[in-house]
């Protein structure tokens with residue numbers, strides 16, 4: 277079987293963080309459920325990923341797949357493929373759990389669903405605080421962060437971090453915390469609309485906060501949020517020529533570019549050949565000319581741009597007036613069995 281060796285980056289707490297992880301967001305259907313066939317594919321592909329050397333898995337309460345992900349991890353531990361301490365598991369607290377006292381309940385529920393005693397990193401998924409009913413709860417993320425510092429102290433997680441925080445929110449958090457966030461997980465992509473996030477990435481990195489790129493391929497579909505959204509750049513001649521020069525694929529060029537910017541990426545795929553392809557990026561180097569060319573693609577467009585959350589306090593992105601009520605999946609906030617969001 278093929279094997280990959282994925283380097284690590286040190287977090288600000290000294291913990292080694294694999295520079296490439298496995299994303300587990302499958303999307304949800306109209307009933308806000310994932311398709312069970314996709315979950316089986318995810319388990320097969322994740323199992324293969326661990327076999328070939330992936331050691332970092334990104335999941336979240338929102339994704340509804342924590343039980344499936346935990347099942348694979350526990351099986352690999354039982355089968356002696358890895359030890360628990362070899363695997364870096366990230367999960368995220370959804371925004372109806374932002375009260376300080378709710379954070380521990382939420383993280384313990386993640387651990388129960390994952391069937392793990394601890395995670396390696398838990399993130400504040402978004403800076404906004406929204407109730408199950410879609411009401412703006414307006415809880416300050418500084419309060420949420422105090423809850424995060426408590427779960428760290430209790431050993432439920434080895435690191436704490438944030439996701440979707442903008443520069444102002446990062447500055448305010450860093451100025452008002454006891455434990456600084458280890459990471460900020462944000463969209464950075466070079467395949468779809470091209471969001472380089474230079475300013476935010478530079479700021480986080482200058483403060484020792486590792487940037488994790490979600491949707492590194494811009495989810496590989498044209499964005500719903502922009503009427504003239506282009507197709508992903510899989511056939512772009514410039515990308516193809518850089519890929520050809522290095523004997524690599526366009527997606528590998530995109531991931532390598534992130535790695536050379538010091539960014540950790542977490543591509544999602546349920547296709548085994550792509551699991552291998554995405555991790556085979558540590559055996560070549562983009563030169564200065566390639567890097568300068570790739571940087572020019574950045575045009576500041578987001579793929580993940582949840583317009584329906586624009587009216588909420590602490591929405592982190594620029595607000596586009598007139599589009600606030602588009603396509604509101606309030607049900608995305610609803611959980612089957614009450615506030616803890618069990619899916620069993």
Ligand SMILES: NC(=O)C1=CN([C@@H]2O[C@H](COP(=O)(O)OP(=O)(O)OC[C@H]3O[C@@H](n4cnc5c(N)ncnc54)[C@H](OP(=O)(O)O)[C@@H]3O)[C@@H](O)[C@H]2O)C=CC1
Pocket residue numbers: 298299300301302334335401439440461462489490491492493494495496527542543544545546547550553554580
């Ligand atoms: N913190 C946050 O708010 C967010 C976090 N995330 C995290 O980031 C992860 C990745 O982002 P995601 O939005 O899933 O999108 P990605 O940008 O990773 O794109 C996923 C899509 O790309 C396809 N794909 C993967 N590898 C290749 C390849 N080598 N060649 C061609 N196509 C490929 C996949 O297809 P297939 O599976 O069929 O192979 C899938 O359709 C998520 O799974 C999640 O863990 C994502 C969004 C927001």
Ligand SMILES: O=C1CO[C@H](CO)[C@@H](O)[C@@H]1O
Pocket residue numbers: 301336338401580582
């Ligand atoms: O993690 C996530 C997965 O993608 C969703 C959008 O499709 C995001 O809202 C969410 O933050």
